[in-house]
Amino acid sequence: MPERPELPVVEYRGTPSPEPNGRSRRRSADRPAAAPGEYVWATPTSGQLGVPFSFCPGCGASVEGPTAFVQELWVSQESVFHVWCPACGFVGNVVPVHRMIGHEAVEGG
């Protein structure tokens, strides 16, 4: 078996395509924010968030099967999907962008 080349860890930021193939594409920005003092009786998006892409950004192989690793992390208003593709070894974060921000504080700044 030839040795696999070391792949860089990259962050891919793309705009999600329009409506998904029947999958839920709830985004963090859609989540209703509770006003101060307001009770939140349920988190309607919990457990319903679908992965808003089907293919590896590195090679185009499907990442829908259980052998690929896709882990959602919630970071501020964004959903970050940490991806590992078994076909090409791509490791990266896919971040659907719903709103382009021009200026924001540098992280940790």
Place this chain on the structure above:
Amino acid sequence: MLSKERNERLTRVGKGTPLGELLRRYWYPIAFAHELDDWPVKKVRLLGEDLVLYRDGSGNLGLLHELCPHRRASLVYGPVEEVGIRCGYHGWLFDHTGRCLEQPAEPKEATFKERVTTTAYRVEELGGMLWAYLGPEPAPLLPRYDVFVMDGLRDVGHCVLPVNFMQIMENAVDPTHVEWLHGRYFRFLQERTGAKAGRTFQGRHVKIAFDVFEHGIIKRRLLEGQTEEDDDWKVGHPLVFPYMMRVGGGGAHQMQIRVPIDDETTWFVLYTCHDPGGVELPPHGDRLVTYEIPWLDERGNHIVDYIEGQDIMAWVTQGRIADRTKEHLGKGDAGIAVLRRLVFENIAKVERGEDPLGVIRDPAKNVRIDLPCERNKFGAGDDFIVEWIEGGFARYSPQKDDILALYRRAQEARKVGVGA
């Protein structure tokens, strides 16, 4: 969140499952060596397989499928012989390679016994523990990690927990839990019950990082008031893939071992070697000092006034196998994502016929494997070790006073050395 299918892939340890096949590429402790001195046979369950461990009269260590292939009675209740273990039911005798040596009720000329074998696995001894390998041949080397081969006062607490081992491993790459579970919650208990909360566990995390290396993942933390030159960041400590964590500080060297008994049960072992340096170690025999750690009180509530008891509460209350389809991970959970990714990557390696991360085959690399581990833990100096012993599982150790005395002598020796 993680999909249901991926959660299954991440947690199922049985033979034939993706993770089960990965886990079968590593050695696991299954008993303390002295247990077989007390009684030469022990029932063992590992990775969902029921086994019998024994030492025969010739000193051979055997690990066989628990049930006799004859009429399926347990070999746990059979006598050991000069060579092998005999089934208590009809006397079939097996050696440690799984060969059937005798079938007393069969005619002498019968060749039946040559046609019968049982499943047998390799066993080796290291650090006062017996280790098993359940994977394909050729077996890799049993890793000689520093804690198991270094000199020092050994102290081993352990317990069996009703939880999948991966939950415990995820805790190993979750640095921020320390300031809350062992910090804020401990203070809360202190305010109401008088439980003594360690000051050294209260530091606020400014930054965390995770680096994959040849034995697993190095976890780093930068606490408020620290710089990147502090041990917690510069050195960190490792998750030893796939089921251990090396930790310590102030002269204590510990391997936290999480042995997957089956999908929903884990043997949690805290193997500690105390060597503060600068003082002579008290005499100790070859026999490990081992003791069970209590984690439930008489009413069935979790015992949470010590560090590991708090951890156990968190792991066990997540459920036997945590439902990761309902979790919500944030940026502070990056280490958990890295660990899960590493599991998936290494499952794929095994499926391709490659050795997974951390498997060692070169004897030159296995004389003694020194793992990176911070010494000045939480930047707390000598305070750390006292709080770690008083506020941790070692409070249950039968030699707790000896351990504390060892550190006191070392501190006094250092003071004298500095003053000289």
